[in-house]
Amino acid sequence: MTASPGTDTVVVVTTTDSDAEAERLARGLVDAHLAACVQIVGPVRSAFRxxxxxxxxxxxxxxxxxxxxxxxxLTAWIAAEHSYDVPxxxxxxxxxxxxxxxxxxxEETQREGAPDA
Structure with missing residues (x-):
């Protein structure tokens, strides 16, 4: 497998407690050119302390x-926009x-509106 095409690409995962917030966050990330695509998966069950x-x-x-x-x-945007104290x-x-x-x-994350575009 050749690693070079993917070395500039990252998958970022987060969770939230409602479908409505998931859609709001996903749309916001794409609109801000912070993500090219966001898939919403769920509901899922999470166990945590x-x-x-x-x-x-x-x-x-x-x-x-x-x-x-x-x-x-992207991380800073999620931290600012997310309803969780520690997303x-x-x-x-x-x-x-x-x-x-x-x-x-x-290409999608470097378009107009993106810092350093």
Whole structure:
């Protein structure tokens, strides 16, 4: 597998507690050119410890595709716009994939309105 086409592409995962917020966040990320595409998956069940207690809650997962150089801006945007006190934001490097798609991700996140566009 050739890693070079994907090295500039990252998948960022976050979750939220409602379909409405998931859609609001997804639309906002795409509108701001912070993500080329955001898939909303859910509902899913998440088990976690928060404030000393274990909880199992229904959430919606967002899977955003973005350029590596946009991860910090995307993370800051989620932190500012998310309803959770400590939202999950996990960035996973893409090591390869369909070059035209990966190129589209980079192009979409570098358009007008994007910093350093």
């Amino acid at each position: 928060w404030e000393g207690a274990v909880s199992v809650e229904t959430e919606w997962q967002l899977v955003a595709k973005t350029a590596a150089d946009r991860v910090d801006d 999950e934001v996990i960035a996973l490097p893409v090591v390869g994939g369909h070059a035209p798609y990966l190129g589209w991700v980079i």
